Amino acid sequence: MIKKTIQNIILEFEPEAKNILPALKKISAVFGYVSEEDAKIMAEYFGVSESKIFETASFYDEIKTEKQPDILVQICNSANCTVNNSFSIISEVENLLKIKSGRSVSLKFKLEEISCLGRCADGPVMVVNGKIYERVTKSSLHSILEEYL
Amino acid sequence: MKDIKIITEHWGKINPLKIEDYINAGGYTALEKFVFKMNPEKAIEEIKNSGLRGRGGAGFSTGDKLGMVANQKEKKYFICNLEESEPGTYKDRLIVDNNPHLLLEGIIISALIVGAQKAYIYINGNYEKQKEILEKALAQSREKKYWGENILGSAYNLEIEIFSGAGAYICGEETALINSIEGNRGEPKIRPPFPTEMGLFGKPTVVDNAETIANIPWIISNGGKKYSAIGSKNSPGTKIFLLNGAVEKPGTYEAPTGITVKKLIDEYAGGIKRGKEFWFVQIGGACGKLLLEKELKAKMEFGKECECPLGSGSILVVDKGVNIYDLLISWTDFFRRESCGKCVPCREGTFRLWEIAKRFRDGEISARDKEAIQDILWTLDNTTFCPLGKFAGTAFRDVVEKLKIL
Numbered sequence: 001m002i003k004k005t006i007q008n009i010i011l012e013f014e015p016e017a018k019n020i021l022p023a024l025k026k027i028s029a030v031f032g033y034v035s036e037e038d039a040k041i042m043a044e045y046f047g048v049s050e051s052k053i054f055e056t057a058s059f060y061d062e063i064k065t066e067k068q069p070d071i072l073v074q075i076c077n078s079a080n081c082t083v084n085n086s087f088s089i090i091s092e093v094e095n096l097l098k099i100k101s102g103r104s105v106s107l108k109f110k111l112e113e114i115s116c117l118g119r120c121a122d123g124p125v126m127v128v129n130g131k132i133y134e135r136v137t138k139s140s141l142h143s144i145l146e147e148y149l
Numbered sequence: 150m151k152d153i154k155i156i157t158e159h160w161g162k163i164n165p166l167k168i169e170d171y172i173n174a175g176g177y178t179a180l181e182k183f184v185f186k187m188n189p190e191k192a193i194e195e196i197k198n199s200g201l202r203g204r205g206g207a208g209f210s211t212g213d214k215l216g217m218v219a220n221q222k223e224k225k226y227f228i229c230n231l232e233e234s235e236p237g238t239y240k241d242r243l244i245v246d247n248n249p250h251l252l253l254e255g256i257i258i259s260a261l262i263v264g265a266q267k268a269y270i271y272i273n274g275n276y277e278k279q280k281e282i283l284e285k286a287l288a289q290s291r292e293k294k295y296w297g298e299n300i301l302g303s304a305y306n307l308e309i310e311i312f313s314g315a316g317a318y319i320c321g322e323e324t325a326l327i328n329s330i331e332g333n334r335g336e337p338k339i340r341p342p343f344p345t346e347m348g349l350f351g352k353p354t355v356v357d358n359a360e361t362i363a364n365i366p367w368i369i370s371n372g373g374k375k376y377s378a379i380g381s382k383n384s385p386g387t388k389i390f391l392l393n394g395a396v397e398k399p400g401t402y403e404a405p406t407g408i409t410v411k412k413l414i415d416e417y418a419g420g421i422k423r424g425k426e427f428w429f430v431q432i433g434g435a436c437g438k439l440l441l442e443k444e445l446k447a448k449m450e451f452g453k454e455c456e457c458p459l460g461s462g463s464i465l466v467v468d469k470g471v472n473i474y475d476l477l478i479s480w481t482d483f484f485r486r487e488s489c490g491k492c493v494p495c496r497e498g499t500f501r502l503w504e505i506a507k508r509f510r511d512g513e514i515s516a517r518d519k520e521a522i523q524d525i526l527w528t529l530d531n532t533t534f535c536p537l538g539k540f541a542g543t544a545f546r547d548v549v550e551k552l553k554i555l
């Protein structure tokens with residue numbers, strides 16, 4: 001497979017306003033985040049200012065504008081998952097990885113609380129590096145995280 | 150239960166990935182009827198007569214909305230709102246999972262009614278699997294000439310495109326959604342002008358919720374009058390309810406509007422889960438009100454006049470074993486995170502409520518905090534730019550006023 005470059009990613013999109021968000025999503029998914037350099041190239045291609053690209057990019061959860069940690073653990077804390085004990089899962093991850101939710105101390109791990117993913121009937125829901133796990137328990141949690149450690 | 154099923158009728162009985170199954174079950178006959186036997190005016194009349202109101206929250210008359218845009222001569226757009234990020238809500242996802250062609254048929258008919266040549270399906274960014282299902286279904290229906298050029302050999306043309314969101318609750322709000330397709334930050338715009346006058350790319354646009362749209366084929370096939378006889382008078386039809394939490398049979402139930410919460414819990418969801426003690430229910434997701442036992446006779450309807458706006462149709466039954474401080478943090482953290490930041494009262498107010506919720510949990514709440522709560526709730530309710538801010542304090546207020554534990 002040829003290595004994806006920012007140039008050949010944006011060429012998949014016509015330079016129209018409605019393709020700005022899809023292109024940003026794709027760049028963020030492929031490279032992990034949208035860098036300043038990427039934003040510059042995007043801005044030229046779409047004929048808008050660089051700040052406009054950053055304004056849009058920084059608004060959306062799925063688009064990252066900074067390098068992400070190696071292991072990003074996200075746990076839904078919306079009401080249905082809360083009723084299904086997501087807060088005890090959050091504490092367990094904090095203890096296990098010795099980190100605090102929302103604060104990144106290293107480039108290795110980060111724990112974030114996130115909004116409902118629409119899988120409320122199968123909560124608590126956890127996402128590790130984009131992969132979704134349902135009905136997480138304290139014991140299943142350990143085996144899931146082991147795969148990444 | 151012998152309830153009439155409109156949305157869920159074929160769920161589990163047909164293979165959602167096979168268009169033939171849907172066609173054999175009578176699918177796409179409403180589209181044929183519309184194309185060959187009706188004109189847009191007649192279809193709008195039927196939808197107006199049905200009394201159908203939008204299922205996306207605001208409960209606006211769908212027939213009126215379609216009519217407003219149909220009347221205009223310019224280029225127009227139709228958008229199916231499948232953002233669905235209200236916590237506890239996944240009914241639109243289930244529609245796609247179980248019968249995507251019903252939704253597509255509704256989208257095609259609605260777009261043709263308003264005279265749009267282009268329709269967008271704005272789908273929640275997390276719904277990747279559903280996006281794939283829709284892509285497959287779209288390819289199948291295009292091949293059968295249900296959309297594209299010269300639909301079923303007629304003069305109607307329609308293009309349909311899926312647009313995937315990128316993780317922002319506010320993008321379910323129609324003007325924010327439009328901003329997002331246009332490549333902007335997903336912030337709401339001032340209304341008026343409403344999207345029906347000046348929507349996507351400045352053109353008249355209808356934004357309809359996916360569940361609303363899924364009712365359209367039935368109304369076209371069976372007539373508006375028949376639809377209006379189902380369920381409640383002021384907002385007829387059926388509604389998908391999602392029951393979760395401390396009930397025996399959590400699940401998805403289609404029931405007529407106007408049904409009481411109590412009946413949904415007792416007769417559909419098998420009653421309160423054995424061994425649990427009922428505390429309250431939350432109706433309609435994070436924005437929703439809390440109801441105590443004595444209020445469960447509230448009828449589930451849409452519109453300003455009704456007792457309990459049913460919102461998205463999600464019902465979370467909370468028992469006394471749940472830690473209320475965790476829930477307060479859950480609600481406040483949601484609005485803090487999802488506030489788009491455009492206006493100060495919402496950006497600051499949601500943040501401060503979240504801080505107060507954390508102090509409650511940690512037992513560090515002060516008299517000043519308790520006073521501040523009232524101010525913040527008032528400010529959210531009265532001074533924010535869009536409904537997100539207005540409803541950000543609803544559940545918090547109900548905890549203060551109804552549960553009386555703070």
Ligand SMILES: Cc1cc2nc3c(=O)[nH]c(=O)nc-3n(C[C@H](O)[C@H](O)[C@H](O)COP(=O)(O)O)c2cc1C
Nearest residue numbers: 203204205230233234321322323357358361536537
């Ligand atoms: C904060 C906020 C979030 C919303 N989220 C959604 C949503 O996810 N899906 C939806 O259909 N409508 C949502 N709405 C309502 C839309 O603005 C719009 O009223 C609706 O899509 C119109 O469709 P309907 O007439 O079929 O209900 C939201 C509104 C607000 C204020």
Ligand code: SF4
Nearest residue numbers: 489491492495535538
């Ligand atoms: S009320 Fe909140 S979500 Fe709405 S515009 Fe203001 S900051 Fe944005």
Ligand code: FES
Nearest residue numbers: 076081116117120
């Ligand atoms: S509340 Fe967690 S997925 Fe919906």
